[in-house]
């Protein structure tokens with residue numbers, strides 16, 4: 222039985238048939254049909270690139286043939302292209318505990334992070350935090366987050382430094398009287414560790430800092446409540462758990478309470494109060510629109526809606542219960558059936574500290590993952606030595622978990638991997 226409260230399964234299923242029985246009683250199982258997944262593939266990489274919603278193909282056809290091809294430039298008005306960032310943001314908002322008018326889907330996560338960080342520094346500079354000069358983040362954060370902060374400190378925000386903290390335990394002390402902004406990724410991309418958002422935000426505020434949360438591995442994966450979590454600003458990705466499509470625009474959240482004070486340096490015309498007045502002076506629009514910069518990739522943007530539509534047919538609570546059941550099952554089966562092969566779990570066992578992915582280290586992690594992919598089990602590899610498996614309750618089944626573990630066991634039992642496996646440009 223899947224317990225809706227804990228998500229844990231007991232006893233541990235001992236056969237594929239037992240996993241199929243779990244699928245038969247899974248309330249989310251019918252949603253798998255909303256995605257087009259190839260036969261013979263166990264897809265455990267939806268944390269990196271979500272699967273394609275079935276609806277995306279017809280939507281792409283319509284936007285290209287009719288909206289662009291036939292209606293041409295009129296579609297900015299007639300198809301609502303111009304309002305799309307805000308309309309999609311409102312649709313995404315319930316997944317992250319945001320209100321309407323607080324989110325826009327736009328630009329990349331990297332760019333939105335730059336805007337959010339610059340905006341947070343600007344708020345501090347104009348208030349009680351004017352003397353603070355440090356951005357605190359984790360050394361283990363996703364690299365682009367660190368790089369964007371370094372870029373900001375190196376160019377626009379001269380005199381600011383980026384303080385990299387080595388462990389979660391060291392974070393509280395690193396958030397001190399010099400800290401202007403804390404920038405954390407809520408679920409770590411490598412380990413799947415989930416921060417306690419409310420506790421960390423409260424600590425940052427108690428020290429006089431603002432906090433920016435990156436939800437790249439959280440949105441659509443775990444229930445979120447940015448307001449209750451005390452976040453100041455947030456960004457996130459739509460092409461991972463939200464299934465928006467490769468390179469789909471990301472999102473940025475600015476809560477109503479900060480919108481009047483929020484300003485960002487990428488002050489393009491889409492953030493202008495009256496863009497078609499074509500005036501020579503920038504004047505930001507009221508509300509979340511000031512987080513926009515310029516013209517958006519409309520074709521990609523429209524497809525984000527197809528991913529969001531699927532979420533409206535369930536709840537994040539149901540998704541979370543299944544996510545924990547899937548990750549618990551995967552951990553337990555790997556530890557039971559692949560014992561003695563030197564695998565090391567890097568993901569927290571504690572539910573509250575776990576996202577929706579599981580990582581195991583192996584000395585030949587890259588080669589083992591290459592062998593898994595060759596046999597249709599698609600996860601990915603992250604330095605150092607981590608095989609990463611993402612679990613996406615909308616389309617991952619309990620049988621998928623069983624099959625993935627059995628193929629992993631077979632590869633390890635037989636040493637059926639090539640330690641000289643070649644790496645592509647993207648791992």
Ligand SMILES: *Cc1c(COP(=O)(O)O)cnc(C)c1O
Nearest residue numbers: 329330331363365406410435437
């Ligand atoms: C995936 C991810 C990104 C991706 O940023 P892009 O600008 O889309 O390349 C950024 N930050 C984190 C934490 C991520 O997991």
